[in-house]
Amino acid sequence: MMSKFEQGMYQGAANYQALTPLSLLERARDVYADQIAVIDGERRFTWKQYTERCFQLARALIHAGVKKEDTVSFFVTNRPAMLEAQFGVPLSGGVINTLNIRLDVNTVAYILQHSESKIIVVEDQFIELIREAVKLSEREIQIIQVLDDAAKADLRAAEIDYETFIAQAPELIEVHFPENEMNAIALSYTSGTTGKPKGVIYHHRGAYLNALGTVIYTGFNQVARPVYLWTLPVFHCNGWCHVWALTAVGGTHVCLRKVVAEDIYTLIQEHGVTHFSGAPAVLATLAENKPEHWQQPDREITVCCAGAPPPFSVLKQTEKLGFKVLHVYGMTEQHSVNTVCEHQPDWKTLSEDERLHKMCRQGVITTVGGRLKVADHQTGEPVPKDGMTMGEIMFQGNLGMKGYLKNPEATTEAFASDWYHSGDLAVWHADGYIEIKDRLKDIIISGGENISSIEVEEALLTHPAVHEVAVVAVPDEKWGEVPCAIVQLHPEYIQTTREELFAHSKKILAGYKTPKHIFFEDVERTSTGKLQKFKLRQHVIELLSGN
Structure with missing residues (x-):
């Protein structure tokens, strides 16, 4: 029998609209029309101008033949075209695929082929790599160049420059808004730490909700006019949804094409930057x-930091600069950030080290995130909130991806038992905050005891000589596996010996957790800053065997 609350009720356009970040753009144009939306060197775009350029891009793409859910790829640094793409591509009905500009030509070719890209927009400095990648992909892909200097353009037949492309867009073409909020809005490829990159599909609902969640956890709405410096690559998880979030509050984007400390400090002072984001390496x-002659700003600058927690020494120096570090955690498969380490008032009463340790945890679910648990990987049963028992972080709610493109097996595995399985191991503290201890596949099992590689890394990082470190498991006849550390020293501590680091780790760690082998060399990371521990493990095994 139909409920009285359902009888004779109405559902239609007057009281229901698919959630999408695209709805934020026209409001920003109307409310913040003449305020500055984008700063790129000497160029400035108001919200009215930025919105028009986004619509021009959408109409130009439709005119060029882009149809619903066609893939449009971008290989561009943090500049206006990349910001315009976040709205322009989905307004055309297409799906935006932002590629990591540090990828090699074969990986780019694979992504272009796998995503079935129809158009690629490329910054002119990368044109030769993209031409080769398009050739290797064996696809007919239109190339559009973003030029630094039109007078020096290298445009081949069938190529066109970005400004000409959007300028010639017919005005009467209608743009597209999603009919279903679960329609695809973006395609982001994982960094491929264990094999070929997987294509993660974002939906309009998740993008919209995470944009609003970002406004809350960053405090974009707590300042008169947020000014966001793009130290974070926009290609990374669509800039953590920050382009859409800043549109909700009419903030200002300050473009930064390359992370250079001098440029960052200059832009902070010139434009009154209030927020920026990045990995611990940026803080360092x-x-x-x-x-x-740097002086602390009148108001703290909020820095959202993701990845491994920065060393305490870096955090202390960062705070002295006038930056408030907010540790966040997420992944491509969750529309980027899904937890935040919310600062608590009583932390100010703690000792400095105790306070910093709490700040370095991954925290609690964001306002829009849904549900989180730390659970036994096999049974799904939540672990005790004792800060000691490790389990896998799992999510259920609003921010989960649609799935992996053309990979139903991996999608099914990721969403087993109706929870998203992160593959990250953490402990759950009594206050509900989580703290990552390792990747599920990177845990070291020595003599039947589980050892967190992150715990060993953090112990070694407390030594002043250690600049970077990676710890992996290596085979051992007696214990099965033992920890092995690859250590990159600070240049001024190049004389540090293994014996010093062995002795240091023994002061901090239980005996069975101390590394049994230490190698001094640079710690190699992927183009997105991740450690490929499966490669490191094979490398040190070869070193130990003398090969």
Whole structure:
């Protein structure tokens, strides 16, 4: 029998609209029309101008033959075209695929082929790589170049420059809004730490909700006019949904094409930057290259930091610069950020080290995230909130991807038992905050005991000589596996010995957790800053065997 609350009720356009970040753009144009939306060197675009350029791009793509859910790829640094793409491509009905500009030509070719890209927009400095990648993909893909200097353009037949492309867009073409909020809006490829990259499909619902969640956890709405410096690559998880979030509050984008400490400090002072984001390496770069006459800003600058927690020494230096570090956690498969380490008032009463340790945890679910648990990988049963028992982080709610493109097996595995399985191992503290201890596949099992490689890395990082470190498991006849550390030293501590680091780790760790082997060499990461531990493991095994 139909409920009284359902009888005679109406559902239609007057009271229901598919959630999408695209709905934020026209409001920003109307409310913040003459305020500055984008700063790129000497160029400025108001919200009215930026919105029009986004619509021009959408109409130009439709005119060029882009149809619903066609893939449009971008191989561009943090510049206006990349910001316009976040709205322009989905308004055309297409799906935006932002590629990591540090990828090699074969990986780019694979992504273009796998995603069935129809158009690629490329910054002119990368044109030769993209031409070769398109050739290797064996697809007919239109190339559009974003030029630094039109007078020096290298445009071949069938190629066109970006400004000409959007300028010639017919005005009467209608743009497209999604009929279903679960329609695809973006395609982001994982970094491929265990094999070929997988294509993660974002939906309009998740993008919209995470944009609003970002406004809340960053405090974009707590300042009169947020000014966001793009130290974070826009290609990474669509800039953590920050392009859409900043549109919700009419903030200002400050473009930065390359992370250079001097440029960051200059732009902060010139434009009154209130927020930026990045990996711990960005904080370390800023701490190491503080200008001689730098003065703390009147208002703390909020820095969202993701990835491995920065060393305490870097955090201390960062705070002295006038930056408030907010540790966040997420992944491509969750529309980027899904947890945030919310600062609590009583942390101010703790000792400095105790407070910093709490700040380095991955925190709690964001306002829009849904549900989180730390659970036994096999049974799905939540682990005790004792800060000691490890389990896998799992999510259920609004921010999960649609799935992996053309990979139903991996999609099914990721969403087993109606929870998204992160593959990250963490402990759950009594206050509900989670703290990552390792990747499920990277845990070291030595003599039947589980050892967190992250715990060993954090112990070694407390030594002043250690700049970077990666710990992996290597075979051992007696214990099965033992920890092995690859250590990159600070240049001024190049004389540090293995014996010193062995002795240091023994002061901090239980005996069975201390590394049994240490190698001194640079710690190699992927183009997105991730450790490929399966490669490191094979490398040190070869070193130990003398090969």
